[in-house]
Amino acid sequence: MKDLDVVVIGGGLLGCLAARNLCRWNLHIALLEAREDVCTGISRANTAIVYPGYDHKPGTLKSEMCVRANARFDALCQELDVPFSRCGSLMVSFGEKADAVLRKKYENGLLLGVPGLRMLSGEEARKMEPALAEGVSSALYAPTAGTVNPWELGIAACENATANGVELCLNTCVLGIGRTAKGYRIETDQEVFSCRAVVNCSGLSADSVQKLLFPTPVYIAPDAADYLILDKSAENKPAHIIQYEPEDGGKGFNAVPTVEGSLLLGPSERKNEVDFAVSKEGLSFVRERAARVLPGLNLQDTIRSFAAVRPNPQHPDGSSIGSYVIDNPDSGFWSLIGIKTPGLTCADELGRYVADRLAAELCAEERPGFDPHRVGIRRARDLPLSERVVLVQENAAYGEILCHCEGVTKAEILEAIRRGAVSVDGVKRRAGSGMGCCQGSRCERAVMELLAAELGVPVGAVRKDGPGSEILEGSHGKN
Ligand SMILES: Cc1cc2nc3c(=O)[nH]c(=O)nc-3n(C[C@H](O)[C@H](O)[C@H](O)COP(=O)(O)OP(=O)(O)OC[C@H]3O[C@@H](n4cnc5c(N)ncnc54)[C@H](O)[C@@H]3O)c2cc1C
Incomplete structure (x- = not known):
């Protein structure tokens, strides 16, 4: 049994940013993700708008968070080295x-x-x-409206969280949750975790995951x-x-x-x-x-x-819940249920909100040496020619363009694999290969060969797409 302070369930944007906010505190944290990679669920397919926040009912958590979150977005993206366009x-x-x-x-x-x-x-x-x-x-x-690549932000937050000590457990699906004297016992399809606190960020399954231990009057439709x-x-x-x-x-x-x-x-x-x-x-x-x-x-x-x-979060009678549902059914158990738009805009605020409350519940001290900065993959195409020449002299793989539509080099693809990509889709989401007009039809084979060589598997065993966003478990609606 692995002994921890906090288990975060779900490696989408919310889970990755919750984990990153939690590691500002001196806590032993694990981020459990059922799939082989982070940000493959809702965080992979959405409208990518960082909302200005004029739409929400005054006095709700959503309205409070959205304007504040928008104002902090430049700083967040600078810390995580992620492009952000405040295009209005x-x-x-x-x-x-x-x-x-x-x-x-x-x-x-x-x-x-x-x-x-x-x-x-x-x-x-x-x-x-x-x-x-x-x-x-x-x-x-x-x-103040803007746009960001949502999965790039989530992956960057995850990299920064792991650099600050968060343990990332991929291919780890939570199947059961129990109460213990210390806090909680989390059963997964891999191992059992014991922890003082839980943050449930499991996206489309968030209602079902909470119901593993607590009956909850919220349903996701x-x-x-x-x-x-x-x-x-x-x-x-x-x-x-x-x-x-x-x-x-x-x-x-x-x-x-x-x-x-x-x-x-x-x-x-x-x-x-x-x-x-x-x-x-x-x-x-x-x-x-x-x-x-x-x-x-x-x-x-x-x-x-x-x-x-x-x-969509709903009451048991099927009526819609307009604001965010942040449930705290017992001490040390926090659930982010049915967080839809503007969940991308507010992901960092939501993470900070829960992390600060949990840190207070656990009497945690601030972590000395927390480093909020992460450096992204160096993109040759963004550099002036003189710098590209130097880069190629240092590393010849920067001279070999594999994705011609987007100008992505072999070095960037290798770096994406080193940082955790295990499928063509994972490489795409880190290096940007396959995002252009041919949608990867020209570079896919080369990316698969690199993945096969780096992961030590036959080319035929390399996955092209991510695992998709199929629902893992649960009721999804009151029936
Ligand atoms: C169509 C659409 C458009 C949107 N547009 C915008 C927008 O323009 N602007 C904006 O601000 N917001 C937008 N949002 C909201 C935003 O995309 C999400 O709030 C945000 O991506 C956060 O997603 P998540 O982390 O909750 O879920 P996910 O990204 O789905 O992450 C949940 C993770 O939990 C994992 N998981 C599930 N069950 C388990 C289990 N039992 N054990 C372990 N892991 C588990 C899943 O595998 C998944 O990786 C939009 C949402 C949608 C659906």
């Missing part, structure tokens, strides 16, 4: 009814202290963002969503995040200029579906919305589609 957002409307909704959001944002908000006329919005449709009648401009990605070479891409408030009050739409330079479009909404396969109807919805708001886009520039699943 324009939420646009067509017609009086939706204009009024934007004005309400504007007023709510002012109340919540969101900096720099402005209401614009359609003409002012088009001046700022010429790609917008002629029919746009008004826009809510939020200069999943919804599926579809997205498209347009190539970085696509014309008429907006420079800001564009959000659309539909006149009928229905599902909105986002166009996000990603940190990689591509354009993310979506999501659709498929109620009560747990399906990570895209749907034809969902993609048609996304295309129709894109054509309405940004008519100059050529949707033939699409390089990829994907689906995501939202964990």
Whole structure:
């Protein structure tokens, strides 16, 4: 039995950032992840917006956290050496009814202290963002909105947590939780852990994991969503995040200029579906919305589609729970249940919130020597030619480009494997190979061969995709 202070269950963004916040304290911590890699669940498929925070009901934890979390995002990304683009957002409307909704959001944002908000006329919005449709009648401009690569942030947080002493246990699925005199006994499919405290960040399974020990009146009802990605070479891409408030009050739409330079479009909404396969109807919805708001886009520039699943927290009667559910059913047991949008924006705040409370419960002292800094993989393509030449002289693998679409070198791919990638997808999520217009069709074989050589397995045994985001266990809905 492994003896610890805190066990964090789930290596998504929330678990990785909770673990990183916990290691500010002098505690022995393990992060347990059921899959072979971190950030392969919800954190791998979402809209990637760092929200400004004007949308939430005043007085809720969500509204309090979102504005603060947004303000801290530059510092967080600098510490973790992750690109962050504070590109600003324009939420646009067509017609009086939706204009009024934007004005309400504007007023709510002012109340919540969101900096720099402005209401614009359609003409002012088009001046700022010429790609917008002629029919746009008004826009809510939020200069503090931004975007980050969510899995890059989570992986970086995990690397920083392990560098500060957190023990990462992959392929370790929690199957049972019991109470002991010391605290908790965690049974997994690998070994048994004994700990004083538990942080449950198990995403779509968070309700089921809590129910392993505590009955909980919260249920996760999943919804599926579809997205498209347009190539970085696509014309008429907006420079800001564009959000659309539909006149009928229905599902909105986002166009996000990603940190990689591509354009993310979506999501659709498929109620009560747990399906990570895209749907034809969902993609048609996304295309129709894109054509309405940004008519100059050529949707033939699409390089990829994907689906995501939202964990909607509900009461037992099926009614929705609007704010975050942070449950503390007994001393030393904290659950983050049904954290959906803006969970990416608030992941660090949520981690800090739980870590500070747990540290107080455990009377923990601050860890001397905690280092918040992590250095990312050196990307040859971002360096001036003179520096690239020096790099190649030091390490010839920096001179060998394997992913031609994205300019990723052999050295970067080897570094991704050294840092924990065990599949083509894991390499992609660390080095960025396969993210371009050919979607890995040209570099996949070379990446597989490197993985095989480094992991000491035959090429045929190398996994291409991550394990997907299938639900692991549990009820998912009250039935
Ligand atoms: C469609 C969609 C769009 C979104 N867009 C935005 C956005 O634009 N901006 C924003 O701020 N937020 C957004 N979010 C929210 C945000 O993506 C999530 O809140 C964030 O990624 C945190 O995910 P997580 O860590 O809770 O879950 P996950 O990333 O799914 O991590 C949970 C982990 O727990 C592991 N696990 C599960 N059960 C067990 C077990 N028994 N034992 C061990 N491990 C287990 C899983 O394998 C998984 O890796 C969006 C969410 C969705 C679904």
